Amino acid sequence: MFTAALLSVALSQAPSLKQARALAEAVYEGKTAQLWRTASASLKSQVKDEAGLRALVNQVRNGVGAEVRVITESMVDRDGGTLYRRVSAVTNWARGMELELAFDPAGAFTGLIARPAVKDAPTIAGLHKTQTPLRLPFDGQWFVLWGGRKYDDNRHTPVPDMRYAMDVFIVKGPGTFTAQGLRNEDYYAWGQPLFAPGDGVVLSVVNDTPDNEPNRPRPGVLYGNSVVIDHGGGEFSLLGHLQKGSVVVKPGDHVSAGQLIARCGNSGMSTEPHLHYQLMDDADWKKAQGLPAQFQNFLANGRLVERGEPLRTQVISHAAVEARR
Ligand SMILES: [Zn+2]
Known part of the structure; x- marks a missing residue:
């Protein structure tokens, strides 16, 4: 008692x-x-x-x-x-x-x-099959630093809109840059052309965020320069950290998969030139839930993947482009 x-x-x-x-x-x-x-x-x-x-x-x-x-x-x-x-x-x-x-x-x-945060954000999208035929939004070989469905493979997973996002860099030899890596120009990814991953309509564009100096991310503008594409069927792509002034599409433009939209930059919460890509269920990332993005016909560590999600540490490239090399 x-x-x-x-x-x-x-x-x-x-x-x-x-x-x-x-x-x-x-x-x-x-x-x-x-x-x-x-x-x-x-x-x-x-x-x-x-x-x-x-x-x-x-x-x-x-x-x-x-x-x-x-x-x-x-x-x-x-x-x-x-x-x-x-x-x-x-x-x-x-x-x-x-x-x-x-x-x-x-x-x-x-x-x-x-x-x-280290826990994967709760999601009901795990079984989602990507409807839009997606191609990797770049040519050449890129290294997946963060990609996959679990926090250990992908530091994005605690945040709903980034739940299945990936960060990709270009690595040659021991690293992502030549010289001292003090300038964005030293980085292999800097200025690389980026393409629409699928057909759709451009919904929003940010193109005026200054690029950061390497290792000095700019707080407050999370994705920096970015493009959001509406693929229809409730699927939206976001490409972030783009180079200032490099976006060549505007809201309302119809784009087709593989069409040039911008260049790789270092804007927003980014420490060095790289691409952040995510598929989501809403145009507004502040409200969106991330969707798994299954890309078609890419090489992962040299092996053809007809449909799949890039994973951490894989070197990935668009298969059709690789075949032409
Ligand atoms: Zn990212």
Whole structure:
């Protein structure tokens, strides 16, 4: 009886999902007054005053940027207290971010951590068969750094629209660049022509984001210069990190598979010239769910794939072009 009474008291102290959610939103919005009011005595003594807490929160905010969408939330018991975990897509990190808020047994806020999300975003698209006949959106041999359906193979998987995305680079010998790799021009992928992967209508174009210096990604414009193509049937392609000013199509243009649309660049949340490609179920990536993209007739490590999804570490090329070499 005694235990039960204690338990009910303890339960009543735990923050509700709604309360924890409000605090997470306060973190992303930098509203520290609310956080300070619920802070535990130990957190208060660590950060000294609200300004100290604000400095801590701003450190997290500067790192992750603004929240684009919430992917999952959960509450778990930990050491008699509670952890609230919120996985979100954010502007300053091209993958999912997990924000964790900790509460002590009395329900007071004791601290926060932000770290890259590592869990695959929940999806119902796993059985989706790509309807659009897709060809690889480039010629030549490209290296798949991230591609596949699981986080270990593909760091994109925690974010819904990127769920089946791939990042491809050009590798020659030991790496992706010649000389020091200090300039975009040093990278083999830089300026390479990129093609419509399938027939469709161009829906949106971004063409004015400056390219980054290598290893200095630009927060805030996730995909940088990009093209979204509506293939019909609820399938949309997004090609991102394109070279500034290189996009040669405009919204409303009908494109056919293999038609030049842009050149490979280093814009948005990108550290070096490469192509980010994803297939999705909506024109707006902020709302879209990623779809598996099965390309047709490509070579993967020299073997013909008539229909398949490129995987991490494969060297892939468009088969028809390879045959002409
Ligand atoms: Zn990517």
